[in-house]
Amino acid sequence: MLARIARSSLKSRRVSALLTLLTIAVSVALLLAVERIRVETRNSFSSTISGTDLIVGARTGPVQLLLYSVFRIGDATNNIRYASYQEIAQHPQVAFAIPISLGDSHRGFRVIGTTSAYFEHFRFGDKRSLAFAQGAPFADLYDAVLGAEVAQELGYTLDQQIVIAHGTGRADIMRHDDKPFRIVGILARTGTPVDRSVHVSLEAIEAIHVDWQSGARLPGRMIDAQAARAMDLTPKAVTAVFVGLRSRMAAFSIQRQINEFRGEPLLAIMPGITLTQLWSLIGVAENALLLVAICVVIAGILGMVTALVTTLNERRREMAILRALGARPWHIGLLLVLEATLLSAVGALLGWLLLALAMLALAPWLASAYGLFIQPLAIVPRELLLVGAVVASGILAGLIPALMAYSRSLSDGLSIRV
Amino acid sequence: MSEALIELRELKFGWAKDRVDLDIPALDVACGGRVFVRGPSGSGKSTLLSLLAGVVVARSGSVRLLGQAMEALSGSARDRFRAEHIGYVFQQFNLLPYLSAVDNVLLGLRFSRRRAAGIVDRAAAAYELLQRLGLDLAHAQALAGALSVGQQQRVAAARALIGAPALIIADEPTSALDADTRDQFLSLLLDASTAAGSAVLFVSHDSSLASHFDQSWDLNLLNRARAH
Numbered sequence: 326m327l328a329r330i331a332r333s334s335l336k337s338r339r340v341s342a343l344l345t346l347l348t349i350a351v352s353v354a355l356l357l358a359v360e361r362i363r364v365e366t367r368n369s370f371s372s373t374i375s376g377t378d379l380i381v382g383a384r385t386g387p388v389q390l391l392l393y394s395v396f397r398i399g400d401a402t403n404n405i406r407y408a409s410y411q412e413i414a415q416h417p418q419v420a421f422a423i424p425i426s427l428g429d430s431h432r433g434f435r436v437i438g439t440t441s442a443y444f445e446h447f448r449f450g451d452k453r454s455l456a457f458a459q460g461a462p463f464a465d466l467y468d469a470v471l472g473a474e475v476a477q478e479l480g481y482t483l484d485q486q487i488v489i490a491h492g493t494g495r496a497d498i499m500r501h502d503d504k505p506f507r508i509v510g511i512l513a514r515t516g517t518p519v520d521r522s523v524h525v526s527l528e529a530i531e532a533i534h535v536d537w538q539s540g541a542r543l544p545g546r547m548i549d550a551q552a553a554r555a556m557d558l559t560p561k562a563v564t565a566v567f568v569g570l571r572s573r574m575a576a577f578s579i580q581r582q583i584n585e586f587r588g589e590p591l592l593a594i595m596p597g598i599t600l601t602q603l604w605s606l607i608g609v610a611e612n613a614l615l616l617v618a619i620c621v622v623i624a625g626i627l628g629m630v631t632a633l634v635t636t637l638n639e640r641r642r643e644m645a646i647l648r649a650l651g652a653r654p655w656h657i658g659l660l661l662v663l664e665a666t667l668l669s670a671v672g673a674l675l676g677w678l679l680l681a682l683a684m685l686a687l688a689p690w691l692a693s694a695y696g697l698f699i700q701p702l703a704i705v706p707r708e709l710l711l712v713g714a715v716v717a718s719g720i721l722a723g724l725i726p727a728l729m730a731y732s733r734s735l736s737d738g739l740s741i742r743v
Numbered sequence: 744m745s746e747a748l749i750e751l752r753e754l755k756f757g758w759a760k761d762r763v764d765l766d767i768p769a770l771d772v773a774c775g776g777r778v779f780v781r782g783p784s785g786s787g788k789s790t791l792l793s794l795l796a797g798v799v800v801a802r803s804g805s806v807r808l809l810g811q812a813m814e815a816l817s818g819s820a821r822d823r824f825r826a827e828h829i830g831y832v833f834q835q836f837n838l839l840p841y842l843s844a845v846d847n848v849l850l851g852l853r854f855s856r857r858r859a860a861g862i863v864d865r866a867a868a869a870y871e872l873l874q875r876l877g878l879d880l881a882h883a884q885a886l887a888g889a890l891s892v893g894q895q896q897r898v899a900a901a902r903a904l905i906g907a908p909a910l911i912i913a914d915e916p917t918s919a920l921d922a923d924t925r926d927q928f929l930s931l932l933l934d935a936s937t938a939a940g941s942a943v944l945f946v947s948h949d950s951s952l953a954s955h956f957d958q959s960w961d962l963n964l965l966n967r968a969r970a971h
Contacts, residue, residue, distance in 0.1 A: 326853045329846075330839065337841030337888075642836055649796070649833070650902075651826020651854035653819045735818075738798035739831065 327656065331663040334643070338636065345632045346672045352625035353676025353715055354683070356618040357708055361680065363611050364707070365699045367604065370396070373517045374567075374596050376448030377423075378576045381405070381413060381583055382565040384590035388606065391599045394425065394565035397435045397518045400493060401427060404562035409588055413566055416582075418575045421446040424563040426530045429501075430493045434475045436523045438530030438560075444470075446569060449517045459483055460510030463526050466554060470510035474520035483508055489523070489533060499542070501533040504550045528558040568593075622715055626722045629668050633661060633726040637733065644734045658731035665723020666716070673712045673719075748774045748909055748942050749795065753804035756790060765790045766968040770960070774809075774909060776942045777933060779956035783948045786962040792914055792946065796829060797821030809909055826854035830903025830911045830941065835919040837899030840888030844878065844898045845869045847887050851902040858906025872901040875938070876931050893924040900932045907939040914946050929955055 335342045374395050382390045383403035392398040404426075414422035423446055426438030437443075444455050444462045460483050463470055471481060481487070485508050491499040506525060514520055532553040536546045548556070570576055576595060583593035644657050684701035691699060749772040756765045765787040772778050782788030793799045794806050798821075800814040807813070809828060813821060825831075830851065838847045848869040852859040862868045873883045876897040882890060887898060896916055903911050913932070917925040933955060936943050945956065953959040 326850070330842070333841045334839070643839055646833070646837060646839060647850075648798070648822075649825075649831035650850055651822055651829075653822040653854075656854070738793055739796055739833075 327660055328663055328667075331660055331667060334640075334660075335664055335667060341632050341636075342668065345629045345668055346675060348625045348628045349622075349669055349672025349715075349719070350675035350679055352618075352622040353673045353712065354679040356615075356622050356711055356715070357677060357680045358683070359611075359614045359618045360708055360711060361684070361699065361705070363615075364705060366607075369516070370603075371600060372450040374449055375452050376446070376569060377567040377596055378570040378573055379568040379580055379583070379593045380565055380596055380599075381568060381591055381593045384592045387592065387594045387599045388603050390565065390592055390594055391596060391603065393427065394567075395518070395596065397427075397522065401564045404564050405566075405591060406589060407560045407562055409586065409591060410563050410566050412588070413568060413583065416579070418570055418572070418579055419568055420571045421569040423447060423567040424527060424560075425565050425567070426527055426560065426562070427564040428493065429489050429491060429530065429533070431475075431487055431489050431523045432479060434472070434521050434523055435493060435518075436489050436525060436530075438525055438527045438563075440527060443524065447519075447567065449515055449519065453515070455515065455519065456513040458511050458513040460508070463509055463524070463529075465507070465509075466526065466529055466532060466558070467504060467506050467550065468509040468525070468529075469506040470512060470524040471508055472512050472520040472522045472524075473514040475523055476508075476511045481508055481511075483511065487523070489525070491537070503547070504533045504553065527560040527563065531558045531560050532556075622718075625672070626669065626715075626719050629665065629672075629719065630722045630725050633664060633723070634729065637726060637730055640730075641733065641737060644730060645737060645739055648734055648737075649739050654731045654734045657734040658727035661727040661730050662720060662723045665726070666720050669716045669719020669723075673715050676715075677708075677712060746774045747807070748772045748776065748809060749944070750807040751804070752807075754794070754801050754806060755803045756794060756799065756801050758790070763968045765794070765966055767791075767965055768967065770965065772910075772942060772944065772958070774942055775937075775940055776958060777936075777956045778942070778944050779953045779959040780944065780946045780962055781948065781950050781953065781959065782946050782962035787966045787968065788914075788946055788962055791962065791966075792912060795910075795912060795944070796831060797825050823854075827857045828909045830905075830908045832896070832899045832903050832911065832913040832916045834915040835892060835896070837902070838887035838890075838895055840886065842887055843884050844873060844887050844890060844894075845883045847898055848873060848902045848905055851905040855906060855908075858908060862906060869901065869905060872905055872935070873898065875935055876901050877927075892919050893928065896920065896928055897931065900928070900935065904935050904939050904941060907941055909941060911936055911941050911943045912946075913943065915948070916945075917947065917949070917952070925952075 380390060380394050382394060382401065383405050385402060389399065393401050410422065410424050413419060421442055423442045424440060427435060429436040441462050447455055458473060469487060475481065486505045487508065488500050488502045488505050491501060512519065535553050535556060536543050536548045570579060580593045580595065583591050647657060681701050684699055688699055688701055749770065751767050751770040754765065754767045755763055757763045794801060797813050797816070805812050805814060811824065816824060845866065849865055852865060859865065870880070870883055878894060878897055882894060887895060890898065917928055920928055929952060933943065
């Protein structure tokens with residue numbers, strides 16, 4: 326009965342109750358969104374590469390190497406010699422070595438020079454390998470394989486010609502337009518940065534740069550596409566190497582051997598460990614976001630308390646009636662706690678729904694723009710915990726108007742003082 | 744009928760320490776009686792009703808209801824006693840406006856196990872009482888806030904009467920009503936309380952109503968704190 330009174334009473338104050346619900350709903354949605362994105366970012370990043378035991382690059386920071394080699398974020402400051410790659414690839418403990426060469430782009434999408442080992446050995450997610458939606462790996466010097474997103478966004482199909490630009494800027498200012506490529510394959514969608522990459526052979530990268538030096542075309546030394554075929558196109562350098570070992574047990578010793586390589590300064594990282602370092606870096610920003618979201622929730626709950634406290638005066642008559650009927654002061658307090666409970670529980674539920682709707686609407690965009698693959702309707706245990714904490718704080722905060730109503734109903738008794 | 748419902752003896756009470764607002768040597772009401780108390784504002788009327796309802800207790804002397812000394816009970820025990828034995832009707836605005844009339848009546852049973860115990864079908868009992876007091880089904884199901892003042896007072900009377908408590912305290916229940924509605928309300932209230940076997944303590948400043956009652960007192964004369 327008391328719950329029914331609480332419900333009807335709230336219903337009679339529809340507008341203020343709805344606004345309070347909305348405040349709580351929005352704050353809960355924000356809190357859950359921060360949590361959801363945090364979790365999904367981690368899942369998404371962790372599933373970008375698997376099966377690779379070591380990543381080798383020029384000596385730099387481990388996180389930086391991971392970012393530019395796997396996530397295609399930022400640029401490498403140095404390459405490593407092709408001979409170093411060959412030495413690593415021939416190490417008896419190495420099962421496979423995938424060289425990648427970065428630095429060029431096509432309309433904002435990164436171009437990756439690599440070998441057929443990439444299509445054979447690269448693994449992502451739950452040890453899944455790359456699959457072709459259409460076509461096959463590159464065979465000719467001027468063949469290109471597109472990631473799913475590149476083909477979709479630019480509307481490319483097999484056999485189309487594309488031109489690669491020098492550098493990784495958005496505007497293709499310096500273009501290798503004398504040596505166009507033919508699209509021979511389009512990869513199936515992976516939900517990783519592979520979808521946003523254009524793949525060509527290492528030799529092709531070499532070929533488009535034969536008449537270039539230090540990032541500019543050499544004047545008067547034009548070598549056309551056919552002439553380049555006749556030249557020695559053995560690569561001189563690569564950006565990084567993904568290494569798979571025969572035994573993961575050897576990872577630490579191979580890592581040390583590479584880090585102590587005599588030929589040139591190299592850095593080998595284990596992707597999992599470096600990812601953990603990355604999280605501890607990002608964790609600071611995440612915690613700040615979470616803190617802000619928690620503050621918004623607190624503001625929402627304070628708003629509810631304010632709304633309840635301001636009604637107390639106009640509800641003194643209601644309290645006196647209940648007291649005359651034999652309600653004890655704690656009944657009056659309980660009534661206010663019930664209202665706070667109802668508001669925060671329904672508000673939290675609305676917030677969750679709001680987030681689900683927003684996620685449903687944003688899921689395609691998050692996937693294409695950030696490679697974030699989220700599940701709009703998932704109920705994560707930690708989110709339940711957060712929602713529970715919000716409702717619990719709402720109930721706790723409801724004690725403020727409840728105690729006020731309690732003490733007032735003690736002092737007012739049956740007389741109605743308005 | 745002759746069993747004592749209310750016994751006041753040498754009752755003294757003051758809202759502030761150094762003041763006496765109410766000083767009544769003796770007052771007795773029998774079970775099922777109809778008592779009119781003439782009490783203009785300032786006569787100690789609210790104080791007397793607060794003492795009878797058990798919201799406050801006497802500073803000295805005693806208030807006995809159905810043989811129970813109120814001052815011997817704890818605050819929550821007095822609340823429970825009020826729920827079990829007293830139906831209360833305010834001057835006006837008696838109802839929770841966002842509940843239907845019949846739900847307001849049922850509230851009268853919410854805090855009392857004893858009053859609810861004798862009733863098999865609570866809703867039916869509430870509708871029957873409302874009908875006895877002249878409210879049809881449509882009005883009984885309407886939101887209390889949508890009813891006229893006269894209708895609201897009848898709903899309040901039904902709420903006080905449901906479960907047949909020993910005492911109905913009516914605090915100026917007719918002061919917001921016009922003459923016709925007032926007389927109609929009064930006779931409905933008295934008839935229904937007779938049917939329920941409840942005593943009525945009716946407080947009003949309007950002494951013309953006294954003729955409807957068995958007994959009539961003037962609080963100005965009764966209260967020694969006012970007499971000097």
